[in-house]
Amino acid sequence: MILPAPIARRFRALSLLTGPLAGTAAAPLALALVLALGSQFEEFPPGIQAGIALLAFVWFMRRRQGAGALTGWRLWLTGLACALGVRWQYGYWFGQEPGVALVALLVWLKWLEARSERDERLIASLTLFLLTAVFLRGQTPLHALAVFAGAGLTLLACARLALSPFSLPPGGEGEREAGRTMVRAIPLALLLFILVPRVPGPLWGLPADARAGRTGMSETLEAGSIASLARSDEIAFVVEVLEGELPSARYWRGPVLEVYDGRSWKPSPWRVPNPALDATQGPAQVRYRSLQEPSDLPWIFTLERTHVLRGAVDVERTPTGSWRARQPLLQRTLFTGEARSGEPLPETLTPTAIRALTFLPPQANPRTREAGESIAQAHLQPEARLEAIADFFRRRQLRYTLTPPPMERDSADQVLFDTRAGFCEHFADAFAVMARAAGIPARIVLGYLGGERNPANGTWVIRQADAHSWVEVWLARRGWVRVDPTTFAQPDRAERPLGEVLGEREGLPLLLRPEWRWAWRLRAQLEAWEYGWNVWVAGFDAERQHRLWQRLGWRSDRALGWALAATGIALALTALLVWWLQRPPAPRDPLERQWRRFCRLMARHGLARAPAEGPLDYGRRVMNRFPEARDAIDAVIRPYLAARYGGRLEADEAAAAMRHALRRLRRRLRQEKSI
Amino acid sequence: MIPRGAAPWRGWLESWQRRRAAAPGGTFTVTHRTLYILPTAAGASYALTLFVLWLLAINYSLSLGHALVFWLAAVAVVAIPATAATLRGVTIGVGEPGAAFAGAILRWPVTLRSEVARFRPLELTAPSSHACALLTPSTGSVRAFLEQQAEQRGLQRLGRLVVATRHPFGWFRAWTVLWPAATAWVYPRPEPEAPPWPATASLSDGTNAPSPAALPGEEDFTDLRPWTAGEPLRRVVWKIVARGGPRMLTKRESPGGGIVLLRWSDTVEAGETEARLSRLCAWVLAAHRQGMAFGVELPDGLIPPDRGEVHLHAVLRRLALFPPEAA
Known part of the structure; x- marks a missing residue:
């Protein structure tokens, strides 16, 4: 095609990509690198981004001019600059992120001095590494598409390298055959994916920097810490009910905060085993699978009274009955849980524990303390005191709002006596302070409330906007009892989603608004697919694999042997099948x-x-x-x-x-x- | 591949390969019995890369990382039979390259044929020579030339011929080994500035022969006659053709140019055996170029004088096979 000169000049940048590199192994390899680095480009700090872009540009210009390999001091100097640049941008060298950044820079440097086929094969290997590193950033179908396309291009480059002595035009039969080989490998790859026993990681300690800066629940409660989450419609976790039915009030428990310093609530550092947790009664009522999105914290949000939890990572149950992993949940992780319903056996507290759980700093919230103390004088029984506090809250006619007026200190006093408006964390804070002032042990629970059912696959989707906090109080006869002070301001919050409860619309995510249901439905379908992908593809781990083997009827103690044998057979059969497919054809005559x-x-x-x-x-x-x-x-x-x-x-x-x-x-x- | 260093097992391996490669007739078809396949250095480094990626996938519990590694590994597994199939079924025939003087280049024609239409990039390696040949689905056969220096006078064989392929990814190399039966005549190297033969060599009229060195290229174009179809092309004076003229023959090879007997005993001053053979060879060529009838007297016998191409080659072969110890 002949283009008029001005247009041709404008498109010269495009033709450069095809022109000097056409037919060489460098063309697909460069494209694969662009895919690998493009998929994670925004994760690099600006200095690294600039470095990658500059080196890639220099490489391209030198290739275009047919300049030879770079040698000598210039190479060493650039390499040193890359290493120092990484140190400068990250502050350290040894870690996952600086490691990937260093490879992303050095691959171009290596290419600048590449001379032989062996050099280009090394670049292909580094490209495969960078492609795999994309999955550290995310494992969505889009990531998978980019990475597998890049890997295919890298293999195409290998095929071109093997054909280089023949100086063939691009796109010939040899490359088509390499492509066919890649397609023929797919069934075997699927078998390997299912059969090769997964080694539970990690093999070496995860660097401290692996994934940082996620949004989500924090493990302390301060005024405004949850209201900021209510504006995010990111998924926190997805629950699939395997057996039984969820209760209508779906409280998902996370960290339990027992230590109060007058401003914020923190989890107790105590690790005393709590035998009362095991002494629960009643059969398992709900069995569910929960897919937790990554976060910076180890907390796993579980249905109340979950007594069994299994997952790909080690989990433990804290004395407060909430679940946490031994390490922060940096990856999307799948858990299976079992929860009971009905009343638990009452837990006993030692006098020391009661003193700790009724502690209030002397200066903070004087008015709330005073109200609590007067209730304690008026009523003797804890149940009656609790009822009196609830009455007090109802009489205050508190307003439930996402945008409460700012509060500096003594937030419980301000919520109850000045602004009389707030979000769940304000009410929980005020209630817990007043209950403690009235001599009732009280603690705050962080978690999520509700979640909506995805009609496309029947899962329950819990978003950051569903973040909630409530109070648990201890009664000698009943043990820990949940009280949700938000219901005093908004009685139906526990059963209805946030968008319906809140009168005010501004600040709510668009899709939580009732008039956007159609978009909501579309998103539900997409999220259903995403859940399937996350559970069956991206979340296919050792646990999932064992479950699948059990379904195939392999006894668990023999499953590993079976899987290994099946892998060997699959490899041998594939090789034989391909051999047989490529045999000389029998004559038709x-x-x-x-x-x-x-x-x-x-x-x-x-x-x-x-x-x-x-x-x-x-x-x-x-x-x-x-x-x-x-x-x-x-x-x-x-x-x-x-x-x-x-x-x-x-x-x-x-x-x-x-x-x-x-x-x-x-x-x-x-x-x-x-x- | 067999390394160059003479390992003790090499002899055993080669005799094993020879037994398998023995094939009747002039052609050799690669079957599973004569096909060998091993990973290359590139394949080993690819395996190492996959191992590292696998560790990465395990450590960070990357399910899709596992999927990628398994796919890449599966491609390598499928590439093994694909590489073998690229070579299997290829029929290799090595032709005779014709005679050459020692030091010149022998061009061995290798014909590669396959009944199954398939893309087959093949690399041919023989001692001190290398060539590439490409069979595509549309070409049933292809001919490649292996250029080898003619080293020692006598009968030369191509030697150990390796036909290999690394298609499709270069991670595996399939190859076959054969020892083609085809032979090539290597004549002694003619001495470049040979002195004229002694006057005693001429049997016809006693006149001194012109110096052989002065002859080639110095033709005066007076004794020319037109070329007619069927006459040897090598006597055509191509200088005239290059100027746009007709094909003309030199008349000098016409019978009656005299008779000469070139004697081994006349070459004493040349030195050792090979040098003496070189001089004889130069004389024979000069005599042939002048159209003379020539005979050669060697320690082990006499070739009576005659003229013509057939006689020339018979003499040169005799010189080529001259036993080195006979002197």
């Missing part, structure tokens, strides 16, 4: 097929046909060697000659005669051998 059978038979008896030997000569030689079978041999050769050279016999007819005669000949030869 029936006559020729029978003739070859005859030649093979005689070759087994030590009489291979010489390449230049015609059927007549060959027949004569065979007959001389086996004079007893002369007539049987003749019966094979005669129809062949008649059909092939004489044209006196139809090919099919002759082939049938030959087949018959061959059977006879085989018998004869066997008899002769036995004699």
Whole structure:
């Protein structure tokens, strides 16, 4: 195609990409690198981004000009600059992120000095590494698409390198065959994915920097810490009910905060085992699977009274009954949990624990303390005191709002006596302070409330906007009892989603607003697919794999052996299948097929046909060697000659005669051998 | 591949390969019995890369990282039979390259044929020579030339011929080994500035022969006659053709140019055996160029004088096979 000069000039940047690199292994390799680095480009700090772009540009210009390999001090100096740049941008060298950044820079440097096929193969290896590193940033279908496309391009580059002595035009039969080989490998790859036993990681300690800066719940409660989450419609976790039914008030418990310093609530550092947790009663009522999105914290949000939790990571139950992993949940992780319903056995507290759980700093919230203390004087029984506090809250006519007026200190006082408006954390804070002032042990629970059902796959999606906090108080006769002070301001919050509860619309995510249901439905479908992907593809781990093996009927103690055996068989079968698929095809001509059978038979008896030997000569030689079978041999050769050279016999007819005669000949030869 | 260093197992391996490669007739078809396949250095480094990526996937529990590694590994597994199939079924025939003087280049024609239409990039390696040949689905056969220096006078063989392929990714190398039966005549190297033969060599009229060195290229174009179809092209004076003229032949090879007997005993001053053979060779060529009838007297016998191409080659072969110890 001939373009007018001005347009051609404008598109020269495009033609450069195809022009000087066309047909070389460098073209697909460069594209693969662009895919690998492009998919994680925004994760690099600006200095690294600039460095990658600069080196790539220099590499491209030198290639275009046909400049030779870079050597000597300039190379070493650039390498040193790269290392120092990484140190400067990250502050350290040894970690996952600086490591990837360093490879991303050095791959271009290596390419600048590449001379041989071996150098380019090393670059292909580094490209594969960078492609895999993309999955550290995310494992969505889009990431998978980019990475697998990049890997395909890298393999294409390998194919071109292997073909380089032949100087072929691009896109030829050789490259198509390499592509076919890649496609043929897919079934085997799927088998390996399912069968090769997964080694539970990590093998070495995860660097401290692996994934940082996620949004989500924090593990302390301060005024405004949850209201900021209510504006985010990011998914926190997805729950799939396997057995039973979720209660109508779905409280998902996270960290329990027991230590109060007058401003904020923190989890207790105590690790005293709590035997009361195991002494729960009632059968398991709900079995569920929960897919938790990554966060910076180890907390796993579980249904209340979850007594069993399993996952790909080690989990432990804190004395407060909440679940945490031993390490922060930096990856999306799948858990299976079982929860009971009904009343738990009452837990007993030591006097020391009661003192700690009713502690209030002396100066903070004087008015709330005073109100709590007066309630304690008016009522003797804790249950009555609790009822009085609830009454007090109801009478205050608190307003539930996402945008409460700012509060500096004594937030409980301000919520109850000044602004009389707040979000869940304000109410929980005020309630817990007042309960403690009234002598009732109280603690705050962080977690999520509600979640909505995805009609596309029946899962429950819990978003950051569902973040909630409530209070648990301890009563000697009943143990820990949940009280949600938000219901005093908004009685139906526990059963209805936030968007319906809040009168004010501004600040709510768009899709939580009722008039946007159609978009909500579309998103529900997308999220259903995403859940399937996350559970079955991206979340396919050792646990999932064992579950699948069990479904295949492999007993768990033998499953590993079975899987290894099946892997070996799959490898061998694939190799054999491909070998067989690529065998020389049998001749379509029936006559020729029978003739070859005859030649093979005689070759087994030590009489291979010489390449230049015609059927007549060959027949004569065979007959001389086996004079007893002369007539049987003749019966094979005669129809062949008649059909092939004489044209006196139809090919099919002759082939049938030959087949018959061959059977006879085989018998004869066997008899002769036995004699 | 077999390393160059003479390992003790090398002899055993080669005899094993020879037994398998023995094939009747002039052609050789690669079958599973004569096909060898091993990973290359590139394949080993690819495996190492996959191992590192696998560790990365394990450490960070990257399910898709596992998927990528397994796919890349599966491609390598499927590449093994693909590489083998690229070579299997290829029929290799090595032709005779014709005669050459020692020090010149022998061009061995290698014909590669396959009945199955398939893309087959093949690399041919023989001692001190290398060539590439490409069979595509549309070409049933292809001819490549292996250029080898003619080293020692006598009968030369191509030697150990390796036909290999690294298609499709270069991680595996499939190869076959054969020892082609084809031979090439290598004549002694003619002495470049040979002195004229002694006057006693001429048997016809006793006149001194012109110096052989002065002859080639110095033709005066007076004794020319037009070329007619069927006459040897090598006597055509191509200088005239290059100027746009007709094909003309030199008349000098016409019978009656005299008779000469070139004697081994006349070459004493040349030195050792090989140098003496070189001088004889130069004389023979000069005599042939002048159209003379020439005979050669060697310690082990006499070739009576005659003229013509057939006689020339018979003499040169005799010189080529001259036993080195006979002197």
